[in-house]
Amino acid sequence: MSITLDEVKRREKGLRIINSKVRNDGIDSLIDLTGLAGGFDVTPEDISLLETYAGPAVFEDRIQELGVAHMGGQKVLPLNRTTSGIAATIITLVKPGTKIVHYLAKEPGHPSIPRTASLVGADYVEYTNLDDFKIDDNTSLVVITGTTMDLEVISEDDFRQVIDMAKEKDIVVFVDDASGARIRRAVYNQPTAIDMGADLSVTSTDKLMEGPRGGLMAGSSELIDRIKLTVNQYGLEAQPPLVVGMIKGLEKYSPERIKEAFKQKDELYQKLVDENLNPLTTPTGFMFKEDEIKREVEKRGVKTDIDADVIATVYSMLLIDNYNIVTIPAVGMPGASKTVRIDWSAKDADKLSMDDMVRAIVDVFDKTVSVIKENNIEAVLYE
Incomplete structure (x- = not known):
């Protein structure tokens, strides 16, 4: 796009x-009525901690606790945008000349995915039909969009089938679950992406919850730490004001x-x-x-x-x-x-x-x- x-x-x-x-x-x-109103429901005490070092030190344990409860996995990584998490994941895990395959309910996927694929020199293909979906031997990353920009949701059966196909080839599965981390679970009673077997999942902290425009990624400690290195190198991490806003949004979410x-x-x-x-x-x-x-x-x-x-x-x-x-x-x-x-x-x-x-x-x-x-x-x- x-x-x-x-x-x-x-x-x-x-x-x-x-x-x-x-x-x-x-x-x-x-x-x-966008569903993206977001929020910074912070207290004076929170504001006093919005410093370069004090904020991360104080807020880290709480964002880990709430983030893992919301998304699953061993560890979460706060980001300045969901797009930042997508870009950092591709930069970290995808080698030039390999392929990213993407399954979603309806095209197109988020434009940051093909753009970053191009940036690292990888091929990119989208599938909306499981009968057509295939993972080549040179595939380095499988992406699933849980819920499209227009809130179209893939079924849990399709979700699990794509994950199983990727696991057969030992390929990392990354889920763009921007609003899906809430829509899929609240309305369709689906598990978290991580609980279904995905390796990584990222959500938007302003979509269908009262948090700021930011991203929150979940996964294994090993993968999150690798991506965190890239995030820090490119300045994509969430700063303390965003993190405390995420904490408040997660605390209020129902x-x-x-x-x-x-x-x-x-x-x-x-x-x-x-x-x-x-x-x-x-x-x-x-x-x-x-x-x-x-x-x-x-x-x-x-x-x-x-x-x-x-x-x-x-x-x-x-x-x-x-x-x-x-x-x-x-x-x-x-x-x-x-x-x-x-x-x-x-x-x-x-x-x-x-x-x-x-x-x-x-x-x-x-x-x-x-x-x-x-x-x-x-x-x-x-x-």
Whole structure:
């Protein structure tokens, strides 16, 4: 997935809208339904320890205790991003001229995986069908994505089968479990990736939990120590403010909110269908893929050759501007999915009713049509 300067500039516009709303109405005016709200629920005592040496010394035991309980394994490694863990793992374990094979529910995988494969001179291939999946003799790493960017989950049987195939060839299995460490377990009652036999697993500490944007990797002490050396060499480690935020997020995490959203998603879905919309359900809410957003706009009387990802970003930007509802296309990092996804397990979902949510969704489709008819896209996305 390529990243363009336009995406960077669109994100800057989305953040400017948020900045204006926070300045005028306060942080509580925002309704962040991305599932990535994160958090730094730190105390004055924690803040006093945010020093280069004191912080790591004090926080290490607690992050190990909580991290291993959450993810399994013998040891965890806090990182400044999940992407950092992916890059460090590939740099550490993958030799030039070898291959990385990746199994996931639906393409594409996280772009950091093929990018780092290219960086180290390795081949890279993705599989979404077990009948096609194969591990060549020159494969150096098997990657599994437990839950895709759009929250599509692979089955436990498929998970275990890929691990077994890798183990037959004595190849390390690395799991990108960014949101899966919670979705897979809370909704589908799957074990941790490590408990299913994976060697390494990394999760995002802001996805479906109230932690900061960071990464947490789990595995055997031997592998974690090898990767930690690479992490330190490249400056990818989590600094004390991130680590204490992770600790607070792990302490507060409960699967109950995710389970409740899973129960409610069908009611929310039906309300949208009753408005003649065509969403897809997710484990904790609903989503409109970018192509569906474009189809819905055209169904409302405007034919356009504008790319679907641009229309989806316009829609997301209008949700923020008109209803304070934050979704990924307008504010996500460049390269992120342009699917408009509503996570009903997000804590900000308490700020509006289902009916309020549906009214906003419908109205913003109408507003998106008006923007296209008036040829006002540039102003919405950049000005």
